[in-house]
Amino acid sequence: MDYGKNYSVKEEKIYIENVPCIRLIPNGYVGKMPTVIFYHGLDSCKESQRMRGYILGLFGYQVIIPDALHHGERDKKQAKSVEEVTRYFWQAILNNIEESPKITKAIIEEYDGDKGNLYVMGHSMGGYTTGGVLAHNSSIKGGIILNGSLNWIASNKIMMEAMGLKSDYTIPEEDDLNILNPRDNLQNLKYKNILIIHGVNDPEVSIVPQREFYSENKDKLNINMIEYDRLGHFVTTNMMDDAVKWLGENR
Numbered sequence: 001m002d003y004g005k006n007y008s009v010k011e012e013k014i015y016i017e018n019v020p021c022i023r024l025i026p027n028g029y030v031g032k033m034p035t036v037i038f039y040h041g042l043d044s045c046k047e048s049q050r051m052r053g054y055i056l057g058l059f060g061y062q063v064i065i066p067d068a069l070h071h072g073e074r075d076k077k078q079a080k081s082v083e084e085v086t087r088y089f090w091q092a093i094l095n096n097i098e099e100s101p102k103i104t105k106a107i108i109e110e111y112d113g114d115k116g117n118l119y120v121m122g123h124s125m126g127g128y129t130t131g132g133v134l135a136h137n138s139s140i141k142g143g144i145i146l147n148g149s150l151n152w153i154a155s156n157k158i159m160m161e162a163m164g165l166k167s168d169y170t171i172p173e174e175d176d177l178n179i180l181n182p183r184d185n186l187q188n189l190k191y192k193n194i195l196i197i198h199g200v201n202d203p204e205v206s207i208v209p210q211r212e213f214y215s216e217n218k219d220k221l222n223i224n225m226i227e228y229d230r231l232g233h234f235v236t237t238n239m240m241d242d243a244v245k246w247l248g249e250n251r
Contacts, residue, residue, distance in 0.1 A: 009057035016106045019099055020073045022046045023111065024053045024063040033062040034117035034251055035107050039096060039126030042089055045072030055240050064107060068092040082163040089125055090173045097132040097180065104139040117251055123147055123235050124205060131182040134192050142193030142250055144243050146235050147202050151183040151209035158206045183213055193250040194223040197239050199231030
């Protein structure tokens with residue numbers, strides 16, 4: 001695989017309206033830049049994703065890393081119960097999706113983003129976000145889901161059972177999940193490029209719903225899946241290598 005030209009990377013902090021972000025820019029890039037919006041996971045923040053963003057920037061991608069609601073600079077919450085964990089988790093995901101149009105608009109109009117080459121990527125909670133943004137933001141060309149989910153309902157059920165919540169427990173955002181679940185919005189994914197990367201032994205986000213989604217839709221969508229044997233809930237350098245290769249092939 002020819003990775004193409006390597007770049008040095010410049011970093012700056014920006015605000016897109018009220019959303020604090022890290023912006024990573026490949027120095028010397030000429031013209032509008034292909035751009036990746038990278039979403040972090042639960043209890044994480046934009047700074048913790050900086051190294052992954054730098055890897056993408058070295059290969060010519062502008063990278064925007066936002067803080068999610070209740071994370072980083074945005075009124076960070078410490079959950080005191082498993083119910084609060086699920087509440088903050090889904091509030092952050094749904095808010096990321098609601099905010100994504102203003103982020104893509106700013107990237108195109110203010111930050112030299114190539115409107116035909118906007119991608120989304122994320123790990124864990126950020127992987128759930130990636131699925132939602134793919135399904136509900138028409139500006140996005142494609143996305144990479146790292147240990148996340150495109151089948152929110154199935155994944156949420158597994159997560160709640162693992163946390164010991166009763167089978168009849170529902171979260172306040174249940175209706176939004178049913179409406180926005182990527183699995184139930186396939187018409188919006190039809191022309192998107194999608195890569196699923198998942199650890200087979202992930203104890204926090206089960207690989208099963210992703211396998212099911214891929215099996216159901218591999219002949220309907222432009223979708224690929226890479227499984228990492230014996231790997232848990234981590235992002236490895238090999239995963240980032242696969243991501244860079246896939247982005248280069250789908251530009």
